[in-house]
Amino acid sequence: MSPLTTTVRDTGTGPVLLVAGELDYSTAAELRRVVTGIDLGPGRLLVLDLGGLDFCDSSGITALIVARNHATAARADIALVSVPGPVLRILRVTGLDQVFRLEPGAGTRNRAVGD
Template sequence: MPPPYGGWTAERGRPRGGLIDRAEHDFAFHVRPSPSGPVVACSGELDLHEVHVLARALDDALAAAPLTLVVHLGALDFIDSSGLNALLHARIRAERQGTALHLADPSPPMTRLLHLTCTDRVLTIDPIPGTRSAR
């Protein structure tokens, strides 16, 4: 079994190495390590049918109690309320264990959802990858 954030890729919840061979709109993620903690890069469409994949990835990343967990959302084409709920639950868990959760480079659909739901007020958002906001 790969380490919780040891640079593996998954599609539809199945860990696999190498490139992602997927339909254009399926949700996928790739986890890579960084000095302060894992970076979970998301792509495709995140909805009720795929949210368990992200929730598991975030749980696995948080299990190692990193200083920071970054969720990169730049390649996310769509997210529904279940995906937002998974991010909010991860934020609560991260806060309880002292991990800083950052959303990096949110895509336009993600930015719109965060603004419409006012969750941009409770989630730390880094508009440019590698930057840190003071929230």
């Protein structure tokens, strides 16, 4: 079991949130708290880098929707990058691949993305 870790970094286009570990019922609230605490302005892009995500269940999907709602409320955009295969599969089944901008990402967890 790996706990959830989140790291926020600012780039020229907006904040990048690195999400690593397991995103489930016990950790989703933490991601929701972190993501809704991120300050966003109109036209900014919130990037969630999921490259380090080992596990994501429906609570995690809810947290991603919370992130999207947070960005939408601020008239900002949101993109998911480096989405792991299993998470991508869930996003396709639930139709969320049409709702989130998905980007292949940088290939490594630590490189800046979204710019």
